Amino acid sequence: MDSRRDALDGGAMTHIRIANVSKFFGATCALSDVSLEVKSGSILALLGENGAGKSTLIKILSGIYPPDAGRIELDGQPAHFKSLPEAIAAGVVLVPQELRVAGALSVAENMLLGYLPSRRVAGLLPCVDARAMKESARAILGDLDVNIDVDARARDLTFAERQLVVIGRALGHKTRILILDEPTASLERRETERLFTVLRRLRNQGVTIIYISHRLEEVDILADECAVLRDGRLAAMSSAPFERNDLIHAMTGRELDLQAGGARSAGDVRVSVSLPGGALTCRQGEVIGLGGLLGSGATELLRRLFGVRSGRPGERNSEYPRDVPAAIENGVGFVPGERALSLVMALSVRDNIVLPHISAFCTASGRDEQKITAAVVRLMTLLDIRPHNPDMPVRGLSGGNQQKVVFAKWLAGRLDLLLLDEPTNGVDIAAKAHIHRYIADFASSGGAVILSSSDMPELLGLSDCVVALRQGRVVGRVSRDNTYGEASLRALLETAV
């Protein structure tokens, strides 16, 4: 055993061999005859459009689904794990795309759930060693250079923080193969860079890493190998340095025009609220960006603009909508950063799309299915939601297609103010270009948009003006003049108040 390990560490041996793997979900073919090899101690980037089968492949690898056909070998041994714990025991650790944390438990408990350190009270009674647990949790988070209170309840964390906790949980295991499914989807650049530092270190220690992302610039700086899936097949395989256009072509099967936007002119003020440090105003035909680092308060602000009340005293304020139905009635739409918050997974695509405006689709004799079908089919075509099956439960859709359904929901009724929190979270480059194009078109047709995004190029590219937020305070503004750019926004956000 040990001698083989030595051999592995020494040479670049094949660590993971995936041979002729296929997977079906009912009538959908998610993977078809995929063969792939990953060398020991390397970072493989797994690319592909939404629904290409990336998550399915790594779920098979980590024991969540059995493959319908094909073999998987680790170090030349067949490795068909029957469950996630079995895979973890063998050192194969997955950070899934859909995060799972136990909301009622603390950060430390969540991170060390699988292997809580224990001690014996009075030499007898075994119990959890809380101090050791917090210590290790702190050590791991310190490693990632993140500042999260290990005693905080997981449900009080933001999505990005929860993502860091789940990554930390994976790092705590004795990992031989680390699989990350879109880990940076909602992380800001600083956290992303720290994560990459840790990943590079792990690779140098001999851990094999499979990394899924839609951000090609990350692939350039991180990956050693790159595999592209398209429609469940392996479309391309290449080693660094990568040719970006080739990757895009392999992913989409076509050239991509990533330009977005048309001319637009600002109209009347659509919404204006006063915040500590200044006012936030958005006119019709304008895109206002909210820039901020972890804990900026942008999510909270967007939720309040959508009529969600946090229950804190003194927040009754006529500047904000009374409640969510009132906001929707008033033409406001909200795309939350977390898809689980905006879609009812068990409900069909069709019902999810019409849910916010369901009354408008009903007559005295109940739901007007014809009208619903017409609207849903139009929106599914407009946003290119695949598979084109309105009756499919949303949970069967890939992440990016789910995100398009979230947009479709708001387009089904009157909409003149769109609140976006990480709108392209987990969306592939083609869909991202589509969504950017849509946001720009919506603004040129007179809609108002308030956008929060941790993806700075996206934020700056789409916005007419970016308001810098820190803990709910306006700390500055970058407008489209000669200083407009990442540097000046960063300067605002990172200097002390």
Add this chain to the structure above:
Amino acid sequence: MSFLGRWRTNVVNQIPALVLVAMCVASTLMSDRFLSSTNITNVLLQAAVLAVISVGMTFVVIGGGFDLSVGSIVGLSGCVAAEVMLRAGIFAGVVSGIATGAAVGLANGLVIARANVSPFIATLGSMVFVRGLALLMTKGAPVVGDDGLPAGFIWFGTARLFGIPWPVLAAIFIFAIFAWVLHKTAFGTRVFATGGSREAAFLSGVPVRRVTLLVYVICGITAGIAGVMLAARLQSGQPTAGEFYELTAIAAVVLGGAALHGGEGYLYKTMIGVLIMTVLTNSLNLMGVDSYWQRIAIGVVIVAAAAADQLRAKVN
């Protein structure tokens, strides 16, 4: 492959109906009385009360909740209906019986939706409370009056239209109305959304608290109707009527394949669950299985149904 996959999914989704058919076939083979018209009528009559309760229970379960108080509501509303009927006539009696159910449902809904008490605890409490109220009100004795309940009311419990007992027709009517509400109206879609994900429903503008409140009111109303129907069949208001009905109704809903975590289900499938429960009891009776063994058999069926539900979730 894809054809096989779809076929397998379809078969698994129809397991309850297949079980029902298999049970009917088995009962027919084992007892020649099973298919007699007296027995069929009997099965349908028993199923009618359970069916009406289970209609409301399906709303609550799909809405992500749970209601243990329906059995007690059946008892209380039957007694209230009988008591009022003896003084103020049939119509007033029936209305007040149903209103009693609605009031208990409203109380359940307020405690759960406004005070955020878990449905299990809230309805466990009202199950005991309401039963106590029924016993207190009647001092534990059946409500029959000096010359029995009004003849028109008793007629409803025994008469037939084209050979079908009136309670069965009433159950079918109620099923049809609520199937429309659940599957064809905006409110029904909101119930599914609320049960599927409260947070997502809330952010889609669904008034989740109001929806939660209303499903408990609906459940109270149907339990109230069932109580009145049972009083007509028993020709009296029985304070202990409907004991264990909450469990049978929940079992029927689960047997029909509605997910206990909410957001999924069909009303017609609940009706299949109701028939499974009733046919099971009936054929055990016909075969002369004693009542202790019957309970054991029913317990096994409930657990097996939950296991089948897991299988279904997996295949889907």
